[in-house]
Amino acid sequence: MARKWSAGSAQRRVMGAVLLATVATGPIMVAATVPALAQSEAGRTFTIPAQPLADALVLFGAQSGYQVTVDGATIRGVRTSGVSGTLSPAQALSQLLTGTGFTSRITGNVVTIVPAPQSVDGAILTGPLRVEETIPTMPAQVEIGNLSPAYAGGQVARGGKVGLLGSRDNLDTPFNVTQYTSQFIEDQQAQNLGDVLSSDPSIRNTYSRGSGRDEFNVRGFTLFNYDVSFNGLYGLSPRNSSAMIGVERVEVLRGPNALLNGMAPSGSIGGAINLVPKRAEAEPINRLTASYVSDSQFGLHADVGRRFGEAQQVGVRLNALYRDGDTAPKNSREDLKATALGLDYQGERFRLEADANYQYRDTNARSGLLFPPGAGTAIPRAPDTNGNFFPDWTYWQTDELSGMVRGEFDFSPNWTGFAAVGARSYDFESVQTSWLMIDGAGTIGAIPARLNEYMDSLTAEAGIRGQFATGMLFHRPVLSTSVLDQDSGQMRVRGSTIFSNLYKPVRIAQPSLVAITHIPKVGTTDISSIALADTIATANDEVQLTIGLRHQKVETATFDGVSGARTAHYDKSATTPSVALTVRPMEYLAVYGNYIEGLSQGPTAPSTATNAGQVFAPFTTKQYEIGAKIDLDGFGATLALFQIDRPSSFVDPSTLIFDVDGNQRNRGIELSVHGEVTEGVRLLGGIALTNGELTETAGGTNDGNTAPAVPKRQFNLTGEWDTPFIPGLTLNSSLIHTSSQFVDVGNTQKIGNWTRWDLGVRYAFLAGDHPLTLRGTVENVLNKDYWLSAAREGLTVGAPRTVLVSITADF
Known part of the structure; x- marks a missing residue:
């Protein structure tokens, strides 16, 4: 009979690194999470900072009294x-040894460092120990607590959650994905999600x-922040901007993804972003970070984590942040208060996790778009980024509270059910x-407005994930259903026109x-779907074919703010298929291809059209992609070629009929790299070349033009160097380049290319028994003025030179 043991009972029975036993349906593999050292041995004081593993093992031997043996060649370039x-x-x-890919054996007082056991049929086993019977080449069905390890240097992970398909190693994922780690978030001194993704060449x-x-x-294509998911569910992440204090991973999937994640609430189709919440680790966490951002913004962040129970089944992780003060542009200021509580329970057959998040944000004199002048008027130079054309009395204020619960239950060794439910309350005033922009000389005008709104969200999903064999083929089927209900209210009060000047x-x-x-109340949105997918694999996962489809229903209604009467109704559905293939000719190489669709709510013909009021079915955006991935243990790279076709709509000028008949076709090549290229030297970044072309436009007027806000070239490169002359000192530099962008569909207006250069330093050391890390960064070192983006037919300005300093202490 198949067996499953909890971490505590298994660890008392298994003290080696790998135990392999054979049962009727296949092998059982056990990856021990503790080395073969007696757990009852008396405690000693250890002070070993982050550094190359070889150097750290020398310190461990000196501080523990054990003799450490290791093949130096195997750990070259590995860090701890x-x-x-x-x-x-x-x-x-x-x-x-956590996250290094190595474990240990002991004989007497001699510790031998050896490579950790390989993954169980392609699935990395992390967290509390489990023994699970599986069919050969099948991955574990565990999602909760199954966090993939990071590449050397800890900036990005080797795998992550791929929506409906669950957790996958990157080489087994037939899409272009990246998972940024909490270590990278901390080292970037990222305040919000955008600060993390500024390092991504495709974004x-x-x-x-x-x-x-x-x-x-x-x-x-635009991806709104309110289409970012939290732990796999839409409608829970902060609506305008996400603080990073309770986030363990930022998972990025590039391209349409309706099968994997369902239709995003606001119809974003360029990609998907998922925030993975922090969980308590095996060792207690007591961490405090003090920060400064120019001009005079100070912050304090506390991070505490504990595990409880005989087998450490229960975990609690609490993060709290307070930040307030002036930011770099003139007259700007931000006040942020955020709390993130994460709980988890790791049982033998049942696993549960829960999150509660609160965020209050008050941003002054910074938010808003600048709309360009009429077509044909050239866009003038960017204004001084240290100045500010937003009045000091403008503000955005959000107050948000969200919570969710997710659970898993193993019906059998090969079938696991899962369910999640969450809710969010969002209040906004501004x-x-x-x-x-009225002319090319910098004259600008606006109508000030007070806007108050709310949005209440309720979201849930449930499904079952399994694995079985048919002859020589292995199947990983999954069936899932999801719902998202949102109620929104809004009131706007407008003032009189005001005028100013950019310069x-x-x-x-x-x-x-x-x-x-x-x-x-002004609107309701109800989105529901059911999805089915199966990954069919040969032995050793050398060939993996994923097929699936999702049926999605969208129902919306709008209401008159005075009478409460319903003014419009939308009720449509669509089915989106997907097929993807991964071929693994070598252990370190994967070649993949996919066809997948995105989904957005269809439009309604405007009152000026002869078919006014006609409601159209959801937009289907289609992507074709091929690519290759390489994983050289400490270093990885992905090359992807894609084509995305997104429909658009317009009123035909000759017939005045509104129709979905236009198209934007984006073709591109992406190359991304990550990891350690040599000992102590890490690279992260890449290049994205994209050609966005308009086709089938109204009357053919703009056919062949470049789509607005689609730069032809985007380049990012971040390098880190652990200096050999001062242990613990790391120097880093980043270069971000974006080519010019057209502003309008007629291609009569354009903003220029821009390049931003950042410099940073990090120093990890000990103060007594306490590890400390100092971080310093200067963004936009040359203090360049530049137009940042032309997205959504509006203009935004880049940030001026900004200094960030922080100190993190572990107690």
Whole structure:
């Protein structure tokens, strides 16, 4: 009979690194999470900072009294995050080896470092120990607690969640994906999600650091922050901008993904972003980070984690942040309060996790778009980024509370059921100015407006994931259903027109706008879907074919804010198929291809059309992609070629009929690299070449033109060097380049290319028994003024030179 043991019971029975037994249906593999050192040994004080593993093992031998043996060639280029505190040698060594790909054996007082056991049929086993019977080449069905290890240097992970398909190693994923780690988030001193993704060559931010909102351009298409998922569910992440304090991983999937994740609430189709919440680790966490951002913004972040129970089944992770003060542009300021609580339970057949998140953000004089002048008027030079054409009385203020619960239950060794439910309450108020550029001399005008709104979201999913064999082929089927319901209310009060100038902003008195006391309900959105997929694989996963489809239904209604009467209704559905193939000719190489679709709510013909009021079915965006991935243990790279066709709509000027008949076709090549190229030297970045072309436009007027906000070239490269002359000192530099972008569909307006250069330093050391890490970064070192983006037919300005400093202490 198949067996499953909890971490505690299994670890008491298994003290080696691998136990292989044979049962009727296939092998059982056990990957021990603790080395073969006696856990009861008395604690000792260890102070080993992050550094190359070879150097760290020398320190471990000196501080533990054990003799350490290792083949130096096997650990060349491998780094460890270090260890500190009063621990048994077993605990210290376990923490030291975590994420390195190595484990240990002991004979007497001699510790031998050896490569960790390979993954169980392609699935990395991490977290609390489990023994699971599987069919050969089948991955574990565990999702909760199954966190993939990181590449050398800890910036990106080797795998992650791929929506409906569950957790996958990158080489087994037939899509272009990247998973940024919490270590990278900390080392970037990322305040918000946009600060993390600024390092991605396929992504460009619409708004600069400190703008109070995030929005992205992925493969040339807009991805709204409110289409970012949290732990696999839409409708839970902060609506405008996501603080990073409770985030363990940022998972990025490039391209349409309706089968994998369902239709995004706002119809984003360029890619998918998922936030993975932090969980308590095996060792206690007591971490405090103090930060400074120019001009005078200070912050304090506490991170505490514990595991409880005989087998450490229960985990608690609490993060809390307070940040307030002036930011770099003139008169701008931001106040942020955020809390993230993560709980998890790891049982023998049942696993459960829960999250509660709160975020309050008040951003002054930073948010908004600048709309260009009429077609044909050239876009003038960018204004001084240190200045600010937004009045100091403008602000965005959000108050959000969300929570979710996710569970898994193993019906049998090869079948696991899963379910999740979550809710979010979002309240927003603002006084803002969306400026219009009136001429090429910098004259701008706006109508100030007070906007208050709310949105209440309820979301859930459930399904079953399994594995079985038919002859020589192995199957990984999954069936899932999901729902998202959102109710929204809004009230806007407008003022009188005001004027200013980009280059010499006029000080404008704050307008008198009536306070809003009641926010009427104006809309509802109900999105539901059911999806089925199967991955069919040969022995050893050398060939993997994934096929699936999702049936999606979208129902929306809008209401009059005064009478409450329903003014419009939309009820449509669509089925989106997908097929993907992965071939593994070598252990370190994968070649893949996919056809997948994206889905967006279809439009309604405007009142000016002869078919006014006609409701169209959801937009289907189609992607074809081929690529190759290589994983050389400490270093990886991905090359992808893609074509995405997105329909668009217009009113025919001759017939006045509104129709879905236009098209934007983006073709591109992406090359991304990550990991350690040589000992102590890491690279992260790549290049994206994209050609966005308009076809089938109204009357053919703009056929062949370049699509707005699609740069032909995007280049990112971040390098880190661990200096040999000062242990613990790391120098880093980043270069970000974006080519010019057209602003309008007629290609009469363009913003120029821009290049940003950043410099940084990091120093890890010990203060007594406490590890400390100092970080310093200067963004936009040359203080260049530049237009950042032309997305959504609006213009945004890059951030000025910005200094960031932080110190992190572990107690």
